[in-house]
Amino acid sequence: MSEHPDQTRAYLDEPLAAFTDLLLSKPAASGSAAIPAEDEDLRRLQHTVERLQTAFGSNQPDPAMSGRILRNLHAAWQESQPAARQLSLLERLRGFFVPERKGWRSSQHSQRTQVFRYALAAVAVVVLLLLVVPGTGIGTALTGTAMGEGEWLPFAFLGILFVAVGIWIWRNRSK
Amino acid sequence: MAASSSPSDEELILLIQQGKVEAFNVLYERHLPAVYGRVRYTVPEADIEDVTQEVFIAVMRSLKNFRGESRFSTWLRTLTNRQIADYYRRRKPDESPLDPGESGLIGSSNPGANHPTAASGATLEEILMLRQALRQLPENHREVILLRFAEGLQFNEIAAVQGQSLEAVKSSFRRAIMGLQKQMGYENE
Numbered sequence: 157m158s159e160h161p162d163q164t165r166a167y168l169d170e171p172l173a174a175f176t177d178l179l180l181s182k183p184a185a186s187g188s189a190a191i192p193a194e195d196e197d198l199r200r201l202q203h204t205v206e207r208l209q210t211a212f213g214s215n216q217p218d219p220a221m222s223g224r225i226l227r228n229l230h231a232a233w234q235e236s237q238p239a240a241r242q243l244s245l246l247e248r249l250r251g252f253f254v255p256e257r258k259g260w261r262s263s264q265h266s267q268r269t270q271v272f273r274y275a276l277a278a279v280a281v282v283v284l285l286l287l288v289v290p291g292t293g294i295g296t297a298l299t300g301t302a303m304g305e306g307e308w309l310p311f312a313f314l315g316i317l318f319v320a321v322g323i324w325i326w327r328n329r330s331k
Numbered sequence: 332m333a334a335s336s337s338p339s340d341e342e343l344i345l346l347i348q349q350g351k352v353e354a355f356n357v358l359y360e361r362h363l364p365a366v367y368g369r370v371r372y373t374v375p376e377a378d379i380e381d382v383t384q385e386v387f388i389a390v391m392r393s394l395k396n397f398r399g400e401s402r403f404s405t406w407l408r409t410l411t412n413r414q415i416a417d418y419y420r421r422r423k424p425d426e427s428p429l430d431p432g433e434s435g436l437i438g439s440s441n442p443g444a445n446h447p448t449a450a451s452g453a454t455l456e457e458i459l460m461l462r463q464a465l466r467q468l469p470e471n472h473r474e475v476i477l478l479r480f481a482e483g484l485q486f487n488e489i490a491a492v493q494g495q496s497l498e499a500v501k502s503s504f505r506r507a508i509m510g511l512q513k514q515m516g517y518e519n520e
Contacts, residue, residue, distance in 0.1 A: 165509075169501040172508065173486055176479065201505065204512040208480060211458045215368035215481060217383075222363060225384045229359065232388055233352055 168198050175202050179209055273323065280319040284312075340403035347394050359387060362407055368481035369411050372465060374418060376458075386414045405492065408482075457515075464514035472507035475500060 175198075338346075338357070346354035363383075370382045389410055397406065465473055478489045490500045511517075 165505070166502060169498070169505045172505050173501040176504070177485070180480070180483070200512060200517060201508050204508050204515065204517045207457065207515070207517065208461060208476070208508075208511065211461050212372060212480065215364050215371070215483065217363055217367040221380050221383075222360075225363075225380065225387065226356065226359060228384055229355070229387055229391065230352065232391060233355065236391065237350060 165197060168195070168201060171195075171198055172201050172205070176205050179205060273327070276319065276323045276326070280316060280323070283319065284316055341399055344394055344397055344399070344403065348397075355391065358390075362404070363387075365404070365482045366407065366411050368483070369408070369477055370415065372477055372481045373415050373462060375462070378418065382414060382418050385418075386411050389414055460515060461511070464511050467514060468507060468510050471503060472510055475504045476507050476511070479504065 338354075340358065340361070343354045343358045347358065366386050367379070367383050370386070371379050374382045386407075390407065393410065397403070465476065468476070474493075475489060478484045478492065479486070484492065486500050486504070487497055489495075490497045493500065495503075
């Protein structure tokens with residue numbers, strides 16, 4: 157029974173590996189010139205290894221390409237970590253009343269929601285002014301009642317807090 | 332190989348998971364040649380940069396979930412192969428199996444196709460044919476060639492990566508080169 161052709165060439169494993177090591181360690185030198193193979197099969201395999209090495213050469217990427225990729229990766233990094241970005245007070249206030257749209261919504265729905273939010277904010281501001289500014293009749297109206305002057309302030313803050321919580325609930329419900 | 336004083340891949344990954352972009356830069360510089368090498372042996376010239384970038388974007392996104400159950404280099408190799416496979420899946424079926432940007436150059440009508448390229452001395456057509464031939468090799472044969480040529484691992488390192496004996500790796504390498512020789516028609520030269 158004859159041996160499988162692949163088995164009969166097992167003797168080529170070691171010299172081919174040695175040739176490849178030599179070629180890749182000294183890519184400028186010709187491997188064939190360094191180790192002239194008398195065996196025809198080995199010579200052909202060495203030729204294939206040489207062609208492969210010659211065709212692709214060095215694996216060092218072009219520095220310009222490397223820099224371009226790194227810049228794009230940094231941009232992707234920034235996008236992937238929005239929480240790390242510090243928002244200014246103005247942006248946070250804007251975000252409270254005009255939250256970022258997530259997903260598609262009809263423009264009519266957005267307009268109605270916006271109008272409602274601004275109305276709530278306006279009511280909160282008016283209530284605050286009426287409570288705080290003297291002579292408007294609300295703060296002073298409490299004087300002479302069971303509460304003394306200034307004792308209404310906690311209730312005023314509670315009222316403002318109530319309005320703010322209402323806006324917050326509405327804002328989250330509508331997302 | 333990384334110097335002993337520089338942080339290991341695993342240390343860098345911990346820093347990246349804490350949001351340190353500088354650690355990602357180090358990891359990128361360290362592994363770019365291996366990824367780039369693997370991609371350029373398998374992907375058409377025009378798309379090498381894009382695919383290399385996609386690999387690192389995938390690394391960035393997946394590192395949050397990297398648990399260190401395998402070595403990072405092994406994990407990166409798998410991820411790179413997956414990105415290359417995705418690249419070929421995304422390509423239209425009627426696209427040339429060769430280089431979409433360069434396959435048109437091959438043929439007698441283009442005098443440059445059979446001339447040596449400035450960088451390597453191989454013809455453009457030969458490079459395209461080699462990529463094609465590599466893709467058609469059995470996966471284990473292709474892998475041993477990529478590990479030796481594209482990543483520059485020594486045969487003993489390949490043996491460690493693949494969990495095989497040195498003799499088995501050298502034998503596999505010789506069979507891979509024989510396969511390539513047959514596909515390229517070098518056996519008749």
